[in-house]
Amino acid sequence: MALCLGQVFSKAKTFRPRKRFEPGTQRFELYKKAQASLKSGLDLRKVVQLPEGENLNDWIAVHVVDFFNRINLIYGTVSEYCSERTCPIMSGGLKYEYRWQDGEDYKKPTKLPAIKYMNLLMDWIESLINNEDIFPTRVGVPFPKNFQQVCKKILSRLFRVFVHVYIHHFDSICSMGAEAHINTCYKHYYYFISEFSLIDNSELEPLVSF
Template sequence: MSAFFNLGKTRTFKPRKDVPEGTKQYQLRKYAEATLGSGNLRLAVRLPEGEDLNEWLAVHAVDFFNHLNMLYGTVTEFCTPQEASTSPSAACPIMSAGPRYEYLWEDGARYKKATKLPAPEYVDALMNWAQGLLDNEEIFPSEMGKPFGKTFRETIGRLFRRLFRVYAHLYSNHFEHICALGIEAHLNTSYRHFFLFVNEFDLVDKRELAPLDELNEAILAEDKSR
């Protein structure tokens, strides 16, 4: 996907490093890439027979993080804390998904209580928090045979829930900008894959997905008609 973006002028986060060749996660990533290439996203999200679910979740968490990182990177000049005179529609003084949904940030470290942040600061905090999780070998082990922690499922659910918020913000606040850049097809494909994966493994409470309910229903309806 990265070939479609001109990221030279955008602020982006460091992509999570690929797992080493020969590991189970590397093999699963190659399998996922192959099934994605078939164009059948429903098939692409299914757990391969005989494989470990935690490994499958971990591989996709890294990939969705990297894809979303690049997508958000394309609109950072539009996603600003204050209204810019050259682009008055670009102001994002709060992290929201339209007028009905506002998100507060809490990470238990720098922000110990739920805190209102401008969208770019919120996404900065979220992506840095996610980067820390993905780089933590105790949570996301890359060493073959090393077990996942007892709280992995809870952690992965929290990660996917927060990644969804960035997708929701992009659709609700920056879809016009995305279209102007000509990359709406890439956003749509990335989110469709993300939503089908989340739906397949029941990773995010449906109430959390409410900001994009109409889009989600359309994705499921299209998937059933195939």
């Protein structure tokens, strides 16, 4: 029998502290609206559509943070099975390998164990979503001109977590009875990025035939 979400994704397995929206802010209200739609059982294709009268960048920001939280939690659930021994490179099967580059400590694409790649990835995303110059939280402060480009890069790299988890750790996910929850999260993510063309189709190839 499948476990409930709370049992599978326990706080003890959280890979990293969750980023939360401040109550009383417009983004918090948008987040509540999005969550209510998800829980209502509506078609996920409709859930991701921009609500009438809302700002697109606010809608994208809410979802990027939420996907970071969810995908971070998903990886935290399987991280005990993902070690330098079991996953010496960050990959998605034999055909796809992901190398880390951040322009600072790693100026060139560098081959890393999956667990180290994931740590660097989550640190990098966390630093971006906590940066007021990129994800402003104060009323009246505009998003930067490159905001959507930054979000595209974040979402593209988060997709690699799905690739690695599905291809290398799906048996562990199934043994915990969590596959339905992860499938729903992936579908929500996929419909969102498709709705707003936030990832190039070539990036999605690793899971097309999975």
